Amino acid sequence: MENIENLVKKYVKPGYEYEIFFERRKKLKIEVSNETVENISSSEERGVGIRVLKDKKLGFAYSSFLGEEEIRDTVEKAMEMCEIQEADNGNEFIKELLPSHVVSIYDREGLSIPLEEKIDISISMEKYAKELDNRIKGVRKATLAEVEFEIWSKNSYGVEFEYKGTSFSSMIATLATDKGDSAISWEYRGARRLKDLDWKNMVKDVVFKTVNLLYPSPFATKSIPVVFFRESFAMLLEAFSPIFLGDYYIKGKTLLKDKKGQKVASNKINLLDDGTLYEGLMTVPYDAEGIPSQKKFLIENGVFKGFLHSLYTAIKAEEKPTGNSVRGSYKELPSSGITNFYLEVGKFSLEELINYYDEVFLILEVMGLHTVDTISGDFSLGCSGVLYRKGKREKTVRGITVAGNILELLSNVEEVGNDMCFYGNVGSPSVLVKELTLGGG
DSSP states (O other): OHHHHHHHHHHSOTTOEEEEEEEEEEEEEEEEETTEEEEEEEEEEEEEEEEEEETTEEEEEEESOOSHHHHHHHHHHHHHHHHHSOOOTTOOOOSOOOOOOOOOOOOHHHHHSOHHHHHHHHHHHHHHHHHHOTTEEEEEEEEEEEEEEEEEEEETTOOEEEEEEEEEEEEEEEEEEETTEEEEEEEEEEESSGGGOOHHHHHHHHHHHHHHTSSBOOOOOEEEEEEEOHHHHHHHHHHHGGGGBHHHHHTTOOTTTTOTTSBOSOTTOOEEEETTOTTOTTOOSBOTTSOBOOEEEEEETTEEOOOBOOHHHHHHHTSOOOSOEEOSSTTSOOEEOOSSEEEOOOSBOHHHHHTSSSEEEEEEEEEOGGGOOTTTOEEEEEEEEEEEETTEEEEEEEEEEEEEEHHHHHHTEEEEBSOOEEETTEEEOOEEEEEEEEEOO
16 A cells, blocks of 8 residues: 555645545355356455545546556546635545544455355255245345455545455345235345354245235225334335435435424434444444544434534534545545444334234335435335234235325334344334325225
8 A cells, every 4th residue: 555655645746635545345246046056246346546635625536557657647637626626615634543443344254165155055045935935936036245345545644544344245035926926025134244144034034025915905095003114114214314414414405404403203213323333234443534433323312413424514514523424435535424324122022013003004115215305304105015903914915105204204103113133234123103194006
């Protein structure tokens, strides 16, 4: 890395501040269908993103080649971009690296497991699904993926940080067929260590959802208590996560803009973003700009506590950065983003939530989450699930709509479950909402 820094110093002109962000990412992906390997892909990418700053103007350029000529061209392009930008008082680099006690997990053991054993895990997902229920006739796809990454950054103030890590993920989509009907569902898991990848419970959940979506019946539009299965609520939270981001705040694109310190949800709602979470998928010592990772309540006992900030959005909002600067890769500028984003567990089992009222609709799947409105908080989504009466399954319903407003929904949360699960870096237990309007189909 010293060579990259020396080259940047050599070609950056006097008067410019600079920041170097190096990333190396190695990926392996195994895809299985019908108990045979469909595809194995392996890739490795490395590159550097360079930001320069002069008179509050920011320039950025990147390169996947790290030779002297390419670094020179990247520095020069960044300076050229800087010259044509407008000055912005939010443009700064950090001047001091504060200590972080957070560890990024690097799973040498998981990386060293032979490819054949990783293929066996992928095939075992499909076999296990069929063992759990004979209505599972096939798996559209079972995937095991691993990522090894390395980050290094240094700026002209001498602020330097580096870390490396691993992550593993699994995904499965199952097909259930019985009595002339069929249904498909999918599930996903992630972990920092291969041995912690909970693929068996992932398979159990996908089989539970898929077979419970068989044999649909008509459903008339009505308002009814609703239980969101944990995966469905996690996906809803993820879809609305931008309302908590500093970038959305400074652009006026969040309905929480003027609600800091106000009650916006039920007392049962404790929503966090925790970059320090032990072995969390997004747990690393520092964010993309060198701010130590932190644990933040976004909603605590129903009260909105504040936004997630990068250095830029913190300056613009006149607040402190929260360790939430993220970069999709070295090719992208940092922006505010979530780390490990989750709803704290409650006391009730899924069965208890379903039995809470005489009539409850269990939402197993939601569709169309990309259509949610972060400014108004409104949503209208496709959903499928099961209607229960007095705790007993009455009928399956597919292809109906659930509509409402995210703050109204959070305010109407009656109880929170204890069946917490993370889907990558977003987690939730199942949640009981007093009433929601379901549109029949």
